[in-house]
Every structure is written in C-alpha cells, then in structure tokens.
Amino acid sequence: MFKRLIAIAVVAAAAVLAAVGTWKCNRWWRTWGIRPVDSVLPLPGDELIETPAAADTRGITIAAPPEAVWPWLLQMGYGRAGWYSYDRLDMKGTSADRILPEHQALAVGDIVPTDPAGGFEVKVLDPGRTLVLYVDTALVTARATAMRDGTAEATPAGLAASGRFLETAVPPDFAVSWTFHLRPERDGGTRLIERMRLRAGPGTGATKALAPVMGFGVFVMMQRQMVGVRERAERNPVPPVTAPAEAAPDAIEEAPAPA
Numbered sequence: 261m262f263k264r265l266i267a268i269a270v271v272a273a274a275a276v277l278a279a280v281g282t283w284k285c286n287r288w289w290r291t292w293g294i295r296p297v298d299s300v301l302p303l304p305g306d307e308l309i310e311t312p313a314a315a316d317t318r319g320i321t322i323a324a325p326p327e328a329v330w331p332w333l334l335q336m337g338y339g340r341a342g343w344y345s346y347d348r349l350d351m352k353g354t355s356a357d358r359i360l361p362e363h364q365a366l367a368v369g370d371i372v373p374t375d376p377a378g379g380f381e382v383k384v385l386d387p388g389r390t391l392v393l394y395v396d397t398a399l400v401t402a403r404a405t406a407m408r409d410g411t412a413e414a415t416p417a418g419l420a421a422s423g424r425f426l427e428t429a430v431p432p433d434f435a436v437s438w439t440f441h442l443r444p445e446r447d448g449g450t451r452l453i454e455r456m457r458l459r460a461g462p463g464t465g466a467t468k469a470l471a472p473v474m475g476f477g478v479f480v481m482m483q484r485q486m487v488g489v490r491e492r493a494e495r496n497p498v499p500p501v502t503a504p505a506e507a508a509p510d511a512i513e514e515a516p517a518p519a
Contacts, residue, residue, distance in 0.1 A: 289479055293318035293486065298453050304384045305392035305439040305455070312457040316479065319453045320486040324493040326442040326450045330388045332489050333440050335363035337372040337379065344488030345481050357492060366391075380438060389442055396435035433461030452489060454482055 298319040322329055335341035335356070340363045342355025366372070366382060372393055373379035378400065380393035436458050443451040456478065 289476055292479075292483060293320055295319055298451070301441075301453070303439050303441050303453070303455055304386065304390045305394075305437045306457065308383060308392070308394055308437040309435055309457040309459045311459070313460045314458045315455065316482075317453065317455040318479070318482055318486065319451055320490055321445065322450045322452055322490045322493050324450060324497055325448055326388055326444055328497055329442055329450050329452060329489065329493045331359045331364060332492050333391050333442075334366050335360050337363075338374050339376070340373070343481075343485055344492065345485040349481075355488065357495075359496070383437070384439075391440045393438040393440075394436065397433050435459045450493075452486060454486060456482070 294317070299317045301317075332341070332344070336343055338351060341360050342351045342353070344355045347354050366385060368382050368385050370382045371379045372382060380395045381399060382391070383394040384390055384392035436456065439453075439455040441453040441455070443453065445451055
C-alpha cells in the first residue's frame, strides 16, 4: 500500500520533470507552499515520529473558513471521496466535487483506505482542526496478508502495477505520519497545513537511489491535493458565522516584511 503510494509519487515526479525541466521544478518544489511559520509550528502527530529521517511541511491559504474545509478532509480516501490529486494514479474513478454525507463519520482507529486492501490509520481526530493519518510496517504486513488470503477486494490493475513497480524500493522497517491541520486566518480564511514525517530503517540500494525522486514525487501529489481541497472549499462556501472566530491558540504572528 505505502509502496504503491511511493510509486505513484515517482510517476508524477517524472511527468512533471519532463514537462517543465529540472531547474524550474527544483525552484518550484523548494519554495511552493512554504511559510517559515508553518514549518516551525508544533503539530499533533509530531510525537508519532520524534526523530524523522525526512519531513516536509507545506501550506496553502483557502478563502473559506475552517468549517468549509474540514468536511473535504473528513471524507478523503480510496473508495470514499478520493484524494483530490491525480485521480488516474490514485483512484479508480474521480474525486468527489461535493460533500458526501455517508463519508462524514471518522474516528480514531479507523482506516482511511488507499486501495481495497489497506490504508492509513487515523491516529488523531480533532474535529474541525486536525486529522493525523499513520502507516507503518505492521499495517503494510496486514494488508499483504489480506491480499494473500483473498479476503480483500481485488485491486484495480493500475494500482496493483504501481505497487509492484517499487516492491523493493521502500525500507523494510518504516513509519509515516501525515498531518492535516486547519488554522484560522484573520480575514476569515483558513491556512491548510500538511506535514509528512518519515522514519525509516536501513534501506536497500534502490531505496537510497530513488529517495530524491520519491521526495519530489510525494510533493507533486501533495501539492495537487492541496489545490484540489482549496478549489472545492472555495466553490462550496458554508453560511458565514455571525461572530468573528478567535485566532487559534497555536497561531504565530509573522514578522512584517522588510521595507
């Protein structure tokens, strides 16, 4: 499951590199969606992987309040509303463009699927504020067992192929936390912050060689997803609240730009 996610990322990265060139991609990747305030903000889920081998924090500002953004996060997942990214790579259909009431229930311990056999476990759920997903070696092993036993729904051919593509490229011992955090902005909008942290044991030669490409590929998928959430939340506004919302306790003032 996680191997399939990484394979998707590599395919996406290769496509973007071919389209706009290495130099432009590198500049875009290193600067897109980054505010220093987002990167240093302690977030729920950080404690799951205290000393990550790799970590990436990105953000996007959405012209809609947190209550308009949250339902889109709550219903994510394969076979649910989708991931709002490149659907041909990570879905068997198209990501939803509306709120799906049947997928608005989520609890700690639930699995947010990435394919018919497995997915990320919900570790933190603070309604309207934070969702933290997690996957590790044990979850992937359980998924593999379900596939061997025939207890899981058949995986579509495209997803199965991408999983096999990097069968040996992911370290045998790993864990990933994926945090989605909503922070109110003073103008009534929302800052959506995504943070991914990776712990990995000793890898293979393929793992080390592909690491830079995989990192860029994960960014490509994440960037498209964040834009997808923003587009949906801004197209489907919720009724305005009568009283202005207070700034979140974790809000950090940004220094004014130099004159």
